[in-house]
């Protein structure tokens with residue numbers, strides 16, 4: 001734990017009252033959405049300026065105190081969890097949009113700006129920030145950059161990385177680096193900005209970001225299609241991708257739909273029960289595009305790939321169809337799910353899912369399993385629900401045993417053990433299934449350059465040695 005004298009010194013580095021040590025704050029700021037590791041930070045510090053962040057880092061180096069960067073704490077890998085007496089650095093008071101350039105289509109944000117705030121700001125300018133997911137009302141830009149967040153629009157717009165034009169970071173030794181300065185073209189050697197995106201706060205703090213915005217999409221329209229089996233989803237994706245520029249292609253299983261309908265506040269898409277559902281979205285800017293979508297739907301029905309379907313005719317219907325997918329993560333959180341967030345190249349998805357499903361069925365016959373995910377990106381979310389009577393520890397221990405078999409399949413398919421949620425603490429023991437020993441050695445060497453004393457988020461990405 002951090003010594004009281006060191007904490008007294010920390011208090012002199014930030015605004016009055018911005019170091020918190022009361023039990024409620026330690027609980028609230030010490031965890032993320034995983035809620036598995038009991039939070040145990042020494043203190044929470046809330047800087048207001050970049051200079052204060054630098055002073056905190058220098059203080060941490062001097063006292064050998066570990067720092068945990070904290071955003072909206074919606075992370076699903078325990079990346080922002082402080083379970084071992086660390087000091088949490090939270091950005092609630094660095095939450096302003098600083099600048100906007102209509103010509104460059106860029107917006108400059110402090111790290112604590114909420115993702116949805118950027119989306120709303122872009123909309124006010126007649127533009128669009130396309131990184132979007134169910135937690136965007138709580139997650140922060142610093143956390144999104146820390147995890148290289150993906151979400152529901154990746155098939156068209158890519159991950160957070162694609163939208164970061166420039167970054168200011170404070171490294172683990174307290175230096176301020178200004179990376180790429182918003183440029184589109186910059187061929188001057190290593191692009192250090194990219195190293196900080198997805199680094200889960202292990203190299204330093206993101207203290208400012210210049211984000212790109214896009215033109216606003218026109219008349220977004222969604223379809224939900226029911227398929228007779230999982231294999232049919234892929235030819236449906238192929239057929240629609242051949243005709244339309246999709247902005248999303250998601251899937252969920254009948255078990256997932258049942259959980260959503262049981263809430264009572266989301267209408268069923270149609271009557272026909274189907275084992276799997278695809279949700280796709282596109283811009284229906286002209287009637288010709290809408291007609292093309294309907295013709296493709298009919299073709300999929302004729303081929304036997306689709307049993308039933310519905311297309312949104314209004315913004316309300318569009319929103320209701322999205323609720324079927326967007327509410328899933330939060331709805332099933334009631335059953336404390338054990339989550340795997342795995343990916344392979346899109347063409348390998350059907351065989352990959354079949355192999356994983358066989359392992360899961362063999363080892364979890366008594367658990368309820370919910371599949372959903374960003375199937376257009378090859379990203380599957382496998383959720384094992386905890387039986388009501390079972391303790392959280394026993395449940396997680398039994399799920400962890402099966403990870404080995406799941407990740408062996410991931411490795412065999414050249415896939416990733418974490419598609420978009422990060423490694424954090426939950427997946428750190430499995431990094432070797434996706435990265436070679438040589439790659440991991442390079443990653444550790446890079447960390448040592450930016451964080452020589454190892455104070456930045458230790459125990460995340462890499463297991464403690």
Ligand SMILES: Cc1cc2nc3c(=O)[nH]c(=O)nc-3n(C[C@H](O)[C@H](O)[C@H](O)COP(=O)(O)OP(=O)(O)OC[C@H]3O[C@@H](n4cnc5c(N)ncnc54)[C@H](O)[C@@H]3O)c2cc1C
Pocket residue numbers: 032033068069070071072073074075076078079080091111132133134135136138139140141142143144145146147148149150151152199200201202204205206207329330420421424457460
């Ligand atoms: C209901 C739900 C749905 C979700 N859906 C998706 C989805 O579709 N796609 C997806 O990608 N994720 C999804 N997530 C996961 C999560 O929302 C994202 O990972 C998000 O980017 C985390 O942002 P945050 O601000 O909450 O970060 P936190 O959880 O606070 O932190 C995440 C990581 O970033 C680091 N970090 C935070 N701030 C900084 C900073 N300023 N500088 C450096 N490092 C920092 C932390 O140390 C940690 O390692 C979902 C989560 C929930 C609860």
